Amino acid sequence: MPEPRAILAELMPLEGSTVVDVGCGDGDLVRWLAGKGAHVIGVEVGEEPLAAARAAVPVADERYEQGGGEELPVPDASADVVTFIQSLHHVPVELMDQALAEAARVLRPGGFVFVQEPLAEGEQFEVLQPLDDETHVRTQAQLALGRLPSTLRSEQSITLGLRVRHDSFEALRDRVLMNDAERTARYPEVEEELRARFGRLATPADGAFILRQPTKIDVLRRS
Numbered sequence: 001m002p003e004p005r006a007i008l009a010e011l012m013p014l015e016g017s018t019v020v021d022v023g024c025g026d027g028d029l030v031r032w033l034a035g036k037g038a039h040v041i042g043v044e045v046g047e048e049p050l051a052a053a054r055a056a057v058p059v060a061d062e063r064y065e066q067g068g069g070e071e072l073p074v075p076d077a078s079a080d081v082v083t084f085i086q087s088l089h090h091v092p093v094e095l096m097d098q099a100l101a102e103a104a105r106v107l108r109p110g111g112f113v114f115v116q117e118p119l120a121e122g123e124q125f126e127v128l129q130p131l132d133d134e135t136h137v138r139t140q141a142q143l144a145l146g147r148l149p150s151t152l153r154s155e156q157s158i159t160l161g162l163r164v165r166h167d168s169f170e171a172l173r174d175r176v177l178m179n180d181a182e183r184t185a186r187y188p189e190v191e192e193e194l195r196a197r198f199g200r201l202a203t204p205a206d207g208a209f210i211l212r213q214p215t216k217i218d219v220l221r222r223s
Contacts, residue, residue, distance in 0.1 A: 005032065118213055
């Protein structure tokens, strides 16, 4: 089964294109896109991940801006591709429609939006549900993708049964707690339950563990 980045590279015109990565975190995807020849702007609302992104050794001419998906710090019609990689469901529910409209605003005519969203199901979702039940926000993200602004149209949808690899329970824990004060505060209350679910649901594989996470990719196009 192809990985999301392989699908992104196959479907999107990356080399020489201007790409806006919404919710870029520490900039890992931004640097990968820059390595593919794209001119990338990473947009991130969190100060800590934004600082980490800016501190990383640049690959090319990538840059980072602080902002949320509902108000992108990017000029009109200046990008060829906008990506939301597991970030649309982190936009406040009442602003998800606005975030998609913002993506359309910054795109040139014919430009693409690539949305990768985890679904509210699967082993990884079940393991983490006691810590942060994202059923509502993940569902709302899918509903927002079903009522696109008039300037965007759906080109393709792909559902993947991703197999997410974790070196250990602690590695998964550290990933989901990173830069998230609310999860960190709640974690001691649910640690025992999380460990139990991980032990029951994770499949050992080559010294690590696999959790399935169904994920949907939507390719949208600016009219």
